[in-house]
Amino acid sequence: MLSLRQIRSLIAVYEERSFTRAAQRENATQSGISQHISALEEQLGTILFERRHGGPEPTPAGDLFYQRSLEMLRAMERGVAEVRASIGQVSGEVKAGVMPTFTRCALPPALDRFMSAYPHVRVEVVEGYSGALSDMVRAGELDMALVPASAETTGLTLSPLCSNREMLLSGPQSGLKHLQAVRLAELGPLDLIVPSQANVRRRRIETYLATNNVRVGRLLEMDAMLGTLELVARSRWMTILPGVLCIADAEGRERRVNPIVDPEMVSEFVVIEPARRALSPAASLFLAAMREEIAKLENFPIA
Helix, strand or coil: CCCHHHHHHHHHHHHHCCHHHHHHHCCCCHHHHHHHHHHHHHHHCCCCEEEECCEEEECHHHHHHHHHHHHHHHHHHHHHHHHHHHCCCCCEEEEEEECHHHHCCCHHHHHHHHHHHCCCEEEEEEECCHHHHHHHHHCCCCCEEEEECCCCCCCEEEEEEEEEEEEEEECHHHCCCCCCCECHHHCCCEEEEECCCCCHHHHHHHHHHHHCCCCEEEEEECCCHHHHHHHHHHCCCEEEEEHHHHHHHCCCCCCEEEEECCCCCEEEEEEEEECCCCCCHHHHHHHHHHHHHHHHHHCCCCC
């Protein structure tokens, strides 16, 4: 008879590609995880993982059983969520990861509205960048995260969130006319603040700059949004940010916002969830509040 613990162990080993990391994730011992996998293989009559020097590698049977295991766990989660929702219980907690793109303008009104409507739900919000948030969702530390679209999807379920035009953000010293469209190739050399190499947006920005012959003077790596915004406001440093984040600068008092054109630079954002777990009713309602607020911001003139 298959057990839930065996199923969770298989999913952890498959996603982590390591018995050690799988054990840490499941709060178990490495030998315990190994025993669960061996017991599964014995019951199924086939090998699920090749034990290699670089770590366990799933066989075709392992790939298939991983997918079926995900379906089973998510079905169980949905059943629990539907029963709770049917009796009017919206409680518990929501753990959401939100990148700075959405914490500046979208999160505050969405969170205020959600907390007023559901006072019995405890909300924990973690601000971070895509790599760290994806790892936390994959490990089950977060119910969901709002991140840029990425090719790495192992252990995750993705759903579209929004598309957003990128803006050049600069201080008054730049001399640019607020809200006027700009071609970056005509402005260089630019002193740009960019995310670190671990950030998905860094690769996207560098590809755009290289493809469109944009001259760059200096690059400053900074994964600190408040620091980036303040430095831009008081210096000649510039940065490239999604329009949904720049709406707070709509009046152009401290920073100039300029849509990037010829060609436009557009970023795609998604919601990621652990593949093995469905969202709770509370988490689904929180996500709906965020989606609604982001949709309002997408319609802002500069976005």
